[in-house]
Amino acid sequence: MAAEQKYTEATWPSSPERATLEGKNKFLGFWLFLGGETVLFASLFATYLALKDKVPSADHALAKDLFEIPLTFMATMLLLTSSLTSVYAMYHMKNFDFKRMQAWLLVTVLLGAAFLGLEIYEFNHYVHEFKHTFTSSAFGSAFYTLVGFHGAHVAVGLGWILTLMIRNAKRGLTLYNAPKFYVASLYWHFIDVVWVFIFTVVYLMGMVG
Amino acid sequence: MSTYAQKKGIGATIWDYLTTVDHKKIAILYLIAGGLFFVVGGLEAMFIRIQLAVPNNDFVSAGLFNEIITMHGTTMIFLAAMPLLFGFMNAVMPLQIGARDVAFPFLNSLGFWLFFFGGVFLNLSWFLGGAPDAGWTSYASLSLASPGHGVDFYVLGLQISGAGTLIGGINFLVTIINMRAPGMTYMRMPLFTWSTFVASALILFAFPPLTVGLFLMLFDRMFGANFFDAAAGGNTIIWEHLFWIFGHPEVYILILPAFGIFSEIFATFSRKRLFGYSSMVFATVLIGFLGFMVWAHHMFTVGLGPIANAIFAVATMAIAVPTGIKIFNWLMTMWGGSIRFTTPMLYAVAFIPSFVAGGVTGIMNAVAPADYQFHDSYFVVAHFHYVIVGGVVLGLLAGAHFYWPKMFGTMLNEFLGKITFWLFLIGFHLTFFIQHFLGLMGMPRRVFTFMEGQGLETGNLVSSIGAFFMAAAIIILLINVVITSVKNEKVGNDPWGDGRTLEWAIPSPPPFYNFKQLPLVRGLDPYWLEKMEGKKGMMPAEPIGDIHMPNNSFIPFVLSMGMFIAAFGAMYQVDDKPWAIPVLILGLLIVFGSMFIRSIKDDHGFHIHKEDLLDEDDKEVKA
Amino acid sequence: MKNRLHKWRLLSLFAMIALILSGCGKPFLSTLTPAGEVAQTQFDLMVLSTAIMVLVILVVTVMFIYVIFRFRRKKGDENKIPKQVEGSHKLEIIWTVIPILLLIVLTVPTVSYTFALADVSPMEKKDKDGKTKDALVINVRANLYWWEFEYPDEGVITSQDLVVPTDQRVYFNLKASDVKHSFWIPAVGGKMDTNTDGENQFFLEFDGESAEKVKNQFYGKCAELCGPSHALMDFKVETKSPEEFDQWISDMKSAKAPKAEDGLAKQGEEVFNKSCIGCHAITPNDSRPEQARRAPNLSNFGERSKIAGVMDHSEEDLKNWLEDPEKYKPGNKMTGTYGDLSSEQLDALTAYLMDLKVENK
Known part of the structure; x- marks a missing residue:
């Protein structure tokens, strides 16, 4: 069967993710799914903007009290870099270089994990220093829901890429798993794009007031 | 008939359906489950009409009445109308575009089981402390104030079944884009396929706002968040926006496929190609597009201000234009045709005046200042039942009679079908026409009773009598189904004799691989074109070869059940039940475990070999 | 043709x-x-x-x-193929x-x-005391399942029966204190929601001639599902000519806390002071904040047209209501707040409540 066939660098197609009908379907289906995800995050952003700084009393922390640029800028850099490394991974996939692809995916995963670590630290900081929790105000609920949904996406992405790496470690690239790698990296880019919006809308605009 | 369809025991058949990934079998599952929920929702409707038949009635209590109306609306929209349409989409759309299956057969099955378990979860609320009682719209302040677990059942049940619907929508989109047979260009696709396409796109973009809204509600009710709690800075209007950004497209998700079914029926039984095909496609897409721009017309009285109200009023009126185009195109399809009044055609014909009545009251509702009077009155109840029953349900009944032979290989009895039709049509108008006037006379909707001396007695009694006609119609339909299934007289490829599209070119029911050879499509109404040239079937686009088929899988069922179990845990952790968190974790473990197994186990499917296909030909020749 | x-x-x-x-x-x-x-x-x-x-x-x-x-x-067309x-x-x-x-x-x-219909600009013109200059403003507060009507410029609060002058625009501030409701007087104009967050504003005008035809009383309804007794959340609108309305307002403003005189009502007052006064006020100028006004103001109860918005204004129905409010308005907030009343207490309380009047007729 085409999907299981062994390939060499010479016979490997130029768009391995779309070389089979299954791959084509996955590719398109996932793009559509990301369309739905976009609407999902748009709704969360709208909710956040409607509830930003909406607190029950004056002694609650507001956006301008909470957010600090250095921390979130670092997080942004980590995630942006991880997006770049996943591009490298896909580049090597297209060139049928399995080892390098795995290596770059590993870097991507490590960067993503570091991002997640920072986020956990950040949340912890808000909760303990500012008493800004999920249940303290509508602002808190909206903030943790928007950023937390993104964080959960990162976590799922990490689990997904790791599973793919481990599952295929021994058997290398085929047209059966190439679309899977590709789609996972697409997902990773999407997460990155969402973060850019979070960084802008939540943190930068939050600091301005 | 086929070497693959051996006689099986009942256990094996059940196992087959639990694990099937075949779009035709999933269609039957949708039809059964959706039909079941339709009967449940119908019973709830009967209870409503019995309660309101006379003033100050005490057939049900006030609280129970609110549970009944909530479940009636929720069940009919999410668990009956949409799944039944999904049934027809699954059964017919892949055949219409000449595909052997949908793009993601596994996800197709997953979508069904998620819907099914979500629906079962929601309905279990009746036995576990009371159903949701905040209306199908579940407006935030009331739904947060609602005691018990009713609204939790609503939130979690819809979240699960909504995920199934979203998966189904993506699946149909990819199928239509990627899996069309050679020659099946976009502008040759039958209208039902087009409307499936647009409805699926609407699902893709409309369901995420509902998902978010449900999450916010879930967090508020179960995890102490404050999205809708005004005292903590929250805002209930957010829910109304999110709900209606979903809710209005939802109406088109329901009505467009019904339009599609009617388009097929008009063309078939007028023996004419659909008049103005390209403008029909254009109108379908435009309706879908405008459907996202008008949600706030459900919120004219919320206090959004005159600017928002004026914009949404005008945008809403604009939808009348493409809808009008469709109505006139249907009329012109029949014009000059040779109309045969079969049961499906009767429904289609009756649909036109019924739906026009619902459409024009929609325009009346769009007149914002007048809507201050209509809103939340029985006028609105009448309006949306004219649209949903007069449009969607008539479409479903028409589709059931029309596609029954294709799905089951035997025809529903025409005589009983016509009795069903007349009873239903009379009952429908009797029930809902008078409700316009009840609303104008000052009757708010969702009232569990009304008092004497306010001029509402006659109207309500008439309305209740009508409901019994509809109930009788459905009972006769069920009898018809039983009789038909017992008799089981097999029919050929094109039982109506005037089939135009690809599904009528293959056996009824089709073999599990649908097309032995993919057909070559040479224009709109491909099968009709071939028939007109005196050919018996489609011209093949490929030589007979191996056919790749997906394997059955039990994972979708297990995964969905995991969600079902997890939902119980999430719900009861609010009460600090010691077993709740472990149950939540167990459910999630089943979910993620199933996903994990699915991802590490390669599933390459299997091949039907060319030799077997050829053998079958020989047998058919001999037989 | x-x-x-x-x-x-x-x-x-x-x-x-x-x-x-x-x-x-x-x-x-x-x-x-x-x-x-x-x-x-x-x-x-x-x-x-x-x-x-x-x-x-x-x-x-x-x-x-x-x-x-x-x-x-x-017949005969079976094989005809139309164009x-x-x-x-x-x-x-x-x-x-x-x-x-x-x-x-x-x-x-x-x-x-x-x-x-959204023009409520006269509401914004205030004089230096913060009173609306040339418009009558009424604050409507919707509750499970009753309505409070406050005339903020006059310092008057009433409930259940909305009293308005005819032939002039009356402006409304609308809000809800528990869940969302909707304020609707079908014969007089469309509805507007009373939200739990933020106030809505609109105006209505009550035509004098039409009002006469209905004996100066219109029916009002709650139009948004708000719980079991949504269907029973009715109110009445009493229309008065501008002069009568001014008289009514001044009666309301000058109303003093009622003093029961005869024996039965006197006993009723004692019951009321023990069981009811925590929630119900009996003077139209209730200065408590709205969170404390947890039940309808009863200052002119004796002059109302309905009990609890839906029951006849008779002693018999009042007793029924007081005995078991849950039976007549499921889910209401009064049930279970005052213990059982003996039949003597019921008689006394009824006598007292029916005596609560403010109009000097």
Whole structure:
């Protein structure tokens, strides 16, 4: 069967993710799914903007009290870099270089994990220093829901890429798993794009007031 | 008939359906489950009409009445109308575009089981402390104030079944884009396929706002968040926006496929190609597009201000234009045709005046200042039942009679079908026409009773009598189904004799691989074109070869059940039940475990070999 | 032929509208008997939109009936294949443009009245004491399942029976204190939601002549599902001529805390002070904040037209209500807050409550 066939660098197609009908379907289906995800995050952003700084009393922390640029800028850099490394991974996939692809995916995963670590630290900081929790105000609920949904996406992405790496470690690239790698990296880019919006809308605009 | 369809025991058949990934079998599952929920929702409707038949009635209590109306609306929209349409989409759309299956057969099955378990979860609320009682719209302040677990059942049940619907929508989109047979260009696709396409796109973009809204509600009710709690800075209007950004497209998700079914029926039984095909496609897409721009017309009285109200009023009126185009195109399809009044055609014909009545009251509702009077009155109840029953349900009944032979290989009895039709049509108008006037006379909707001396007695009694006609119609339909299934007289490829599209070119029911050879499509109404040239079937686009088929899988069922179990845990952790968190974790473990197994186990499917296909030909020749 | 068809259309159009005009429903409740500027505007829009829509329906119906009779498959036609027509640009343009024109006819008044009915600018003009200069403002607060009406510029609070002057615009601030409700007086004008977050504003006008026809009383309803007794959350609107209204306001302003005199009412007062006064106020100038006003103000209870919004204003029904409110308004907030009352206590309390009056007649 085409999907299981062994390939060499010479016979490997130029768009391995779309070389089979299954791959084509996955590719398109996932793009559509990301369309739905976009609407999902748009709704969360709208909710956040409607509830930003909406607190029950004056002694609650507001956006301008909470957010600090250095921390979130670092997080942004980590995630942006991880997006770049996943591009490298896909580049090597297209060139049928399995080892390098795995290596770059590993870097991507490590960067993503570091991002997640920072986020956990950040949340912890808000909760303990500012008493800004999920249940303290509508602002808190909206903030943790928007950023937390993104964080959960990162976590799922990490689990997904790791599973793919481990599952295929021994058997290398085929047209059966190439679309899977590709789609996972697409997902990773999407997460990155969402973060850019979070960084802008939540943190930068939050600091301005 | 086929070497693959051996006689099986009942256990094996059940196992087959639990694990099937075949779009035709999933269609039957949708039809059964959706039909079941339709009967449940119908019973709830009967209870409503019995309660309101006379003033100050005490057939049900006030609280129970609110549970009944909530479940009636929720069940009919999410668990009956949409799944039944999904049934027809699954059964017919892949055949219409000449595909052997949908793009993601596994996800197709997953979508069904998620819907099914979500629906079962929601309905279990009746036995576990009371159903949701905040209306199908579940407006935030009331739904947060609602005691018990009713609204939790609503939130979690819809979240699960909504995920199934979203998966189904993506699946149909990819199928239509990627899996069309050679020659099946976009502008040759039958209208039902087009409307499936647009409805699926609407699902893709409309369901995420509902998902978010449900999450916010879930967090508020179960995890102490404050999205809708005004005292903590929250805002209930957010829910109304999110709900209606979903809710209005939802109406088109329901009505467009019904339009599609009617388009097929008009063309078939007028023996004419659909008049103005390209403008029909254009109108379908435009309706879908405008459907996202008008949600706030459900919120004219919320206090959004005159600017928002004026914009949404005008945008809403604009939808009348493409809808009008469709109505006139249907009329012109029949014009000059040779109309045969079969049961499906009767429904289609009756649909036109019924739906026009619902459409024009929609325009009346769009007149914002007048809507201050209509809103939340029985006028609105009448309006949306004219649209949903007069449009969607008539479409479903028409589709059931029309596609029954294709799905089951035997025809529903025409005589009983016509009795069903007349009873239903009379009952429908009797029930809902008078409700316009009840609303104008000052009757708010969702009232569990009304008092004497306010001029509402006659109207309500008439309305209740009508409901019994509809109930009788459905009972006769069920009898018809039983009789038909017992008799089981097999029919050929094109039982109506005037089939135009690809599904009528293959056996009824089709073999599990649908097309032995993919057909070559040479224009709109491909099968009709071939028939007109005196050919018996489609011209093949490929030589007979191996056919790749997906394997059955039990994972979708297990995964969905995991969600079902997890939902119980999430719900009861609010009460600090010691077993709740472990149950939540167990459910999630089943979910993620199933996903994990699915991802590490390669599933390459299997091949039907060319030799077997050829053998079958020989047998058919001999037989 | 064409001309005749035209006449026939017009005729049935007017017949249809006349049917509506003939006024089904009760004049104190029905939107079809508009009693005031707002309802009249809305009614006119209904008639206009109905007329346009009936026109559309007629066109469709005529075509429809012609088609299904003219083109049915007859005996001998079994093998006839009709001409396969692709479409017609001319026709398609016609049925795109004509609806657009019809909609424009409808759009213009829709937009202009949307703005006209939202004009609450007189509410904003305040004098230096913070009172509204030349408009009557009433704060409406919706509760499970009763209504509070506050006249903020007069310092008067009442409930359940809304008292308004005729033939002038009355401005409303609307809000809800527990869950969302909607304020609707069908005969006088469309509804507006009372939200739990933020206030809504609109105005209504009560036509004096129409009010006389319904003995100065309109019915009001809650139009948004709010719980089990949503259907029972009715209120009444008492209309008064401007002079009578001024008199009423001054009576309300000068009303003192009632003192029961005769024996039975005196006993009732004791029961009231023990069991009811925590929630119910008995003077119209209740200075407590609204969170503390947890039940209807009863200062003019004896002059009201209904008990709990839906029951007859009789001693018998009052006793029934006090004995078991849950039976008459499921889910209400009064049930279980005051223990059981003996039949003597019920008699006493009833006598006391029926004596609560403010008007100097």
